[in-house]
């Protein structure tokens with residue numbers, strides 16, 4: 001008898017497909033540079049030296065392992081299931097994104113690249129990547145829509161302080177899509193010296209696999225910690241989903257176990273196109289940004305406009321592995337509106353002394369609803385980031401509630 005291979009070793013296939021999702025739909029000029037990244041990663045992911053260096057960085061620079069916190073006050077307040085948090089907000093720079101940015105920086109160093117290049121929407125990926133670039137002594141160029149540059153001023157300043165060059169995308173709607181175009185254009189001019197560093201489990205193969213592998217540390221740590229803390233595995237694990245990197249990170253620890261997995265999509269402020277960014281809930285199959293997945297399309301089949309109060313999760317598609325795991329029934333979708341996210345933002349702050357990022361508050365809100373309905377269960381939430389970046393926006397738009 002042979003033991004069943006762990007899921008993580010079986011997916012994706014060699015061409016980057018998770019079932020029918022994923023792949024690499026790229027223009028001919030990108031085929032060679034992507035082959036180089038793929039082959040390098042294949043080798044490095046088995047290299048003791050690379051993995052050992054990454055482990056040291058995680059421990060001595062990022063502050064890993066991050067703890068698990070039991071939310072006794074919040075659980076008592078709800079009077080249902082027990083809620084626990086995996087504290088990715090305690091990573092250096094305040095979110096899970098550094099887990100893959102440091103690894104991408106290390107990859108660039110091993111490849112002899114001089115510069116990291118990427119696009120950013122709200123600026124979170126840009127800040128994490130600029131941090132990695134500073135650490136590794138690499139140059140960093142972040143492309144950002146002109147509209148977003150005005151909106152996300154603190155992150156733009158942070159990137160500049162960290163030594164990155166911020167390049168405005170000035171065409172079209174001047175937001176994320178244009179930033180992607182602009183960054184790809186700049187990357188194509190010198191694929192020899194630059195590494196394009198994608199910010200989630202999206203994009204052409206090998207990025208969805210690579211970023212998942214880099215984020216899997218979250219789930220592998222969490223499994224061990226949760227067992228040690230409670231003597232059991234959680235009944236349910238949940239995380240918010242934009243592209244899906246923090247969710248794939250925590251799910252990675254539990255896919256082979258009898259644990260329910262819920263990815264929480266932003267239900268925004270309504271069910272009409274443009275009012276939410278719930279790709280799996282309302283989307284259909286399509287190719288965007290170089291991979292096949294489930295996406296929200298407008299009447300011309302183009303990526304639809306999306307909305308979420310969490311600016312890191314307003315993405316019209318979803319990582320191909322999420323589309324796959326959902327299609328085979330391994331994962332479930334939870335929904336959370338803007339209002340529910342703000343309620344959870346305040347509740348976690350008032351009951352536990354933890355101000356969550358608005359993105360992460362979506363997962364907390366869903367866990368609160370789920371706990372109320374499943375009083376016997378234990379629930380582990382990936383708290384993907386801290387909320388400092390969101391406090392001005394929240395108090396301007398939503399009055400501080402009285403603690404009840």
Ligand SMILES: *Cc1c(COP(=O)(O)O)cnc(C)c1O
Pocket residue numbers: 095096097124125199200201240241242243244245246247312313357359360384385386
């Ligand atoms: C960017 C971001 C997200 C969304 O990204 P995923 O790839 O879906 O994890 C979630 N939470 C925080 C705090 C973020 O910065």
